[in-house]
Amino acid sequence: MEIEAKSHPLDRYLRADRIPHIWCPGCGLGTVLNCFLHALEETDIDLKNLAVVSGIGCTGRVAGYINVDSYHTTHGRAVPFATGLKLANPKLKVVVFSGDGDLFAIGGNHFIHAARRNIDMTVICVNNYNYGMTGGQLGPTTPLEARATTAPYGNIEHPFNLCHVAAASGAVYVARWTSLHVRRLKESMKEALNKKGFSFVEIIAPCPTAFGRRNKEPTGLETLKYYKEHSVIKHGIDPAEADIEMGGDIVVGKFVDIEKPTFDEAVHELIKKARK
Amino acid sequence: MKYWVKKELKPPHGKVYIIKDRCKGCGFCIEFCPQGVLQESEEFNAKGYHPPKLVETDDKKCIGCGFCSLICPEFAIHIEKEEEEKDEKAD
Ligand SMILES: Cc1ncc(C[n+]2csc(CCOP(=O)(O)OP(=O)(O)O)c2C)c(N)n1
Ligand code: SF4
Ligand code: SF4
Ligand code: SF4
Ligand SMILES: [Mg+2]
Numbered sequence: 001m002e003i004e005a006k007s008h009p010l011d012r013y014l015r016a017d018r019i020p021h022i023w024c025p026g027c028g029l030g031t032v033l034n035c036f037l038h039a040l041e042e043t044d045i046d047l048k049n050l051a052v053v054s055g056i057g058c059t060g061r062v063a064g065y066i067n068v069d070s071y072h073t074t075h076g077r078a079v080p081f082a083t084g085l086k087l088a089n090p091k092l093k094v095v096v097f098s099g100d101g102d103l104f105a106i107g108g109n110h111f112i113h114a115a116r117r118n119i120d121m122t123v124i125c126v127n128n129y130n131y132g133m134t135g136g137q138l139g140p141t142t143p144l145e146a147r148a149t150t151a152p153y154g155n156i157e158h159p160f161n162l163c164h165v166a167a168a169s170g171a172v173y174v175a176r177w178t179s180l181h182v183r184r185l186k187e188s189m190k191e192a193l194n195k196k197g198f199s200f201v202e203i204i205a206p207c208p209t210a211f212g213r214r215n216k217e218p219t220g221l222e223t224l225k226y227y228k229e230h231s232v233i234k235h236g237i238d239p240a241e242a243d244i245e246m247g248g249d250i251v252v253g254k255f256v257d258i259e260k261p262t263f264d265e266a267v268h269e270l271i272k273k274a275r276k
Numbered sequence: 277m278k279y280w281v282k283k284e285l286k287p288p289h290g291k292v293y294i295i296k297d298r299c300k301g302c303g304f305c306i307e308f309c310p311q312g313v314l315q316e317s318e319e320f321n322a323k324g325y326h327p328p329k330l331v332e333t334d335d336k337k338c339i340g341c342g343f344c345s346l347i348c349p350e351f352a353i354h355i356e357k358e359e360e361e362k363d364e365k366a367d
Binding site: 002004006019025028030033220 | 291292293294295296298300301302303304307308323325330343345346347348351354
């Protein structure tokens with residue numbers, strides 16, 4: 001027999017007065033947050049030294065649920081806000097947690113330049129193929145032919161492959177998982193958190209309410225079953241070969257893990273030099 | 277020798293804790309539990325969903341793998357890995 005419980009061991013990482021969260025039944029966001037909190041629990045990061053920054057969107061709500069210093073910034077500006085935090089206080093561990101639209105549409109330029117400059121932060125992007133919060137408009141990751149409120153006959157815009165964008169922009173750690181790969185995702189989040197430099201983890205996750213319903217996957221469970229059938233793990237491949245297509249396989253794995261000097265180190269070196 | 281062989285073969289076991297009123301009935305834990313020991317219950321929780329219940333049989337038991345507790349979007353289910361039971365001393 002199961003045992004009825006009143007609380008969860010991860011509750012101490014959550015703002016308890018805000019739980020239950022507002023995410024829909026079957027939404028992947030709760031799973032991703034769950035994996036992130038498990039990952040935090042298994043690293044030795046001092047929570048007093050951690051800042052989580054989100055932009056706007058359903059994913060952006062993470063900042064309001066996690067019980068650490070967190071910032072819910074304006075739409076698209078999570079990365080520049082996080083950059084400022086990191087440069088002002090280099091000891092901070094800075095994590096950006098946001099959606100595909102926030103990070104790659106309105107915030108796209110910030111993302112590529114933070115990766116290019118190798119700013120020491122971890123960016124976790126939940127890619128649900130659309131703007132969930134505002135009712136399911138197409139965004140920069142909507143696969144070709146998928147339906148969205150603003151693409152009733154199917155999307156004709158070529159989507160970004162986020163891992164390819166991150167790697168090409170200079171990220172030192174790049175991985176993709178689905179929200180079904182919970183154990184591998186948790187391990188990847190730990191690696192990204194422990195990585196010095198710009199690390200990027202993309203999570204393909206269901207948004208049954210705004211996206212799935214229009215694309216023959218009306219429940220999160222159906223989308224997870226699709227991931228089970230169609231995910232292929234390919235560690236170390238060129239992420240350019242991991243495009244996502246409707247009805248196709250989803251390539252997941254760790255694609256990039258390299259070393260490079262970070263911007264914050266360089267800037268503090270430079271300050272020292274200039275003051276001599 | 278016999279003692280150790282017996283001990284290593286003992287399957288791990290877990291205790292399942294459910295916070296029923298948090299469940300939104302997504303079915304993730306039920307569908308993907310590798311042991312198939314979770315089922316939808318008939319009872320309604322405060323939000324009107326059917327939280328899962330544990331249904332163990334002689335050959336299907338929770339192994340404490342923790343998958344359900346990682347995938348639950350609602351922080352509604354968690355497990356405690358049972359201490360290895362002491363074997364009766366083989367003589
Ligand atoms: C400046 C500005 N423009 C537009 C919006 C409307 N808006 C809110 S959330 C959002 C998109 C969110 O998409 P995504 O980041 O993918 O998050 P999701 O809801 O899918 O998790 C938009 C366009 C806004 N809040 N602010
Ligand atoms: S609209 Fe989509 S992304 Fe937003 S909470 Fe609902 S299922 Fe999740
Ligand atoms: S811990 Fe593993 S075996 Fe036990 S109920 Fe959860 S998923 Fe099933
Ligand atoms: S995963 Fe969580 S929310 Fe979903 S059915 Fe199981 S207990 Fe309920
Ligand atoms: Mg989105």
